[in-house]
Amino acid sequence: MGDERLVDTFVELADTLIDDFDVIDFLHLLVDRCVELLDVDAAGLLLANQHGQLQVLASSNEQVRLLELFQLQNAEGPCLDAFAAGARVGHTDLTTAGGRWPRFAHAATDAGFTAVDALPMRLRSEVIGALNLFRTHPGELNGPALRTAQALVAVATIGLLQERSIHHQEVLTAQLQTALNSRVIIEQAKGLVAERLDMDMQDAFATLRDYARAHNLKLSDLARAVIAGRTGMHPLLTTPPPRPPSPADSDPRAR
Amino acid sequence: MAGFGDGASRHPQVRAWVAERAASLRLPVSVGLLCETAVVRLGVSGAAVTVDNAAGWAETRHTTDTLSTRLAELQVTVGEGPCTDAHRAGSLVLVADLDSPASQRRWPLFAPLAVDAGACALFALPLCVGTIQVGILALHQLKPGQLTAPTLTDALAFAALARRLLLDEQAGLPNTDGDPADALALHSPQVHQATGMIAAQLDEPMQDAFSRLRARAFTSQQPLAELAADVVARRVRFDHPDEAT
Numbered sequence: 073m074g075d076e077r078l079v080d081t082f083v084e085l086a087d088t089l090i091d092d093f094d095v096i097d098f099l100h101l102l103v104d105r106c107v108e109l110l111d112v113d114a115a116g117l118l119l120a121n122q123h124g125q126l127q128v129l130a131s132s133n134e135q136v137r138l139l140e141l142f143q144l145q146n147a148e149g150p151c152l153d154a155f156a157a158g159a160r161v162g163h164t165d166l167t168t169a170g171g172r173w174p175r176f177a178h179a180a181t182d183a184g185f186t187a188v189d190a191l192p193m194r195l196r197s198e199v200i201g202a203l204n205l206f207r208t209h210p211g212e213l214n215g216p217a218l219r220t221a222q223a224l225v226a227v228a229t230i231g232l233l234q235e236r237s238i239h240h241q242e243v244l245t246a247q248l249q250t251a252l253n254s255r256v257i258i259e260q261a262k263g264l265v266a267e268r269l270d271m272d273m274q275d276a277f278a279t280l281r282d283y284a285r286a287h288n289l290k291l292s293d294l295a296r297a298v299i300a301g302r303t304g305m306h307p308l309l310t311t312p313p314p315r316p317p318s319p320a321d322s323d324p325r326a327r
Numbered sequence: 328m329a330g331f332g333d334g335a336s337r338h339p340q341v342r343a344w345v346a347e348r349a350a351s352l353r354l355p356v357s358v359g360l361l362c363e364t365a366v367v368r369l370g371v372s373g374a375a376v377t378v379d380n381a382a383g384w385a386e387t388r389h390t391t392d393t394l395s396t397r398l399a400e401l402q403v404t405v406g407e408g409p410c411t412d413a414h415r416a417g418s419l420v421l422v423a424d425l426d427s428p429a430s431q432r433r434w435p436l437f438a439p440l441a442v443d444a445g446a447c448a449l450f451a452l453p454l455c456v457g458t459i460q461v462g463i464l465a466l467h468q469l470k471p472g473q474l475t476a477p478t479l480t481d482a483l484a485f486a487a488l489a490r491r492l493l494l495d496e497q498a499g500l501p502n503t504d505g506d507p508a509d510a511l512a513l514h515s516p517q518v519h520q521a522t523g524m525i526a527a528q529l530d531e532p533m534q535d536a537f538s539r540l541r542a543r544a545f546t547s548q549q550p551l552a553e554l555a556a557d558v559v560a561r562r563v564r565f566d567h568p569d570e571a572t
Contacts, residue, residue, distance in 0.1 A: 246419035256457035263523020
């Protein structure tokens with residue numbers, strides 16, 4: 073685990089009081105760093121509104137996004153349980169979890185995941201969402217990784233609540249509505265890029281994300297520019313990845 | 328599963344209110360009836376729906392009163408206002424007090440004129456699907472004050488229904504009453520991905536691509552999410568209709 077990278081992540085997650093704070097980018101940072109820094113293969117994140125309804129706001133890859141949606145549609149799964157209980161929920165071998173989450177366990181193992189941990193995003197009595205960490209191998213998440221995950225989630229939760237507390241309740245609704253529409257814009261742009269560059273959705277997303285990072289753009293702003301034709305396909309393809317591959321990047325399971 | 332941000336949990340209730348009003352007046356469900364129902368059920372002073380016409384200007388589709396009309400026209404005339412901002416950013420713009428220093432600073436031309444015309448609060452709800460801009464639902468009040476959380480949730484459900492009616496119109500689909508809650512399958516990322524792919528295949532705007540996708544799902548009597556999955560899996564293309572099966 074790169075200590076320096078970890079420290080950077082904590083600093084970035086704590087910094088929500090900036091003018092152009094963007095929930096989607098913030099949550100993507102959290103899930104991507106979880107995959108990079110912890111011993112997990114994928115991560116997904118759900119956030120609730122004032123009525124306690126959850127929505128998928130970020131995921132480290134397409135499979136996990138669909139798996140999180142699957143949990144919501146079937147009203148079962150570790151993320152929902154962790155959110156409801158306000159406590160960590162996990163399973164070390166999903167091939168035996170059929171009794172607890174019959175449909176989710178099946179879908180998760182189909183997607184190649186064997187172990188899962190779900191951590192609530194909680195501050196005192198307030199639970200605002202949950203983070204799912206998926207692994208392709210059975211067994212417990214190791215102690216340091218788990219503690220690091222809990223610390224990352226705690227900092228992210230405080231960051232989000234701090235950002236919300238300076239605004240009013242209706243701003244939260246507006247912010248989440250905008251975030252959801254941003255997600256739709258990103259999906260539309262992924263489709264456009266996938267078709268133009270003959271890629272699958274995962275690669276289309278990676279292409280957009282890498283370009284956004286290399287040019288310090290918000291993902292949703294880049295998606296808008298691509299759809300409007302202001303950013304063409306050629307620059308997207310010729311942008312080198314923003315940073316040298318970390319050990320997690322070289323692990324094909326992690327992507 | 329109900330999502331947030333679009334008042335999904337209140338969709339059935341709002342749909343029932345509008346249908347009830349339509350039945351009592353022996354009229355079909357329309358954007359106009361929706362505006363009138365919104366005024367009654369949300370307890371606001373007026374409602375307006377403006378849509379994007381070919382020239383890109385906000386064209387007033389329906390208003391419930393002269394002040395709503397005036398507010399819509401003013402924003403087009405001076406080129407600024409809560410609806411203009413909601414349209415540009417695709418986000419809610421909720422203005423509890425048009426006469427506040429913050430409002431007057433933000434819209435130096437519009438805010439004083441709106442206050443002079445008698446409006447105190449204005450709430451602009453964008454009707455959009457990603458980059459597809461359909462229009463704006465605007466609600467105003469003669470007294471300052473924010474919408475309460477339950478009212479805002481209902482307002483979002485009215486906006487979702489208005490969006491649906493306008494999108495049906497664009498796609499040339501009949502206004503059906505069957506399973507309206509999921510007719511847009513907006514929870515499905517593949518619907519939006521497929522829209523993007525079709526836009527690239529036909530080199531046309533997202534809006535037209537989405538209309539085509541919905542129209543084909545309707546004529547082939549296939550769930551929208553299912554057809555979208557076929558497009559994403561490259562089993563169905565839209566640029567060579569003969570090859571699509």
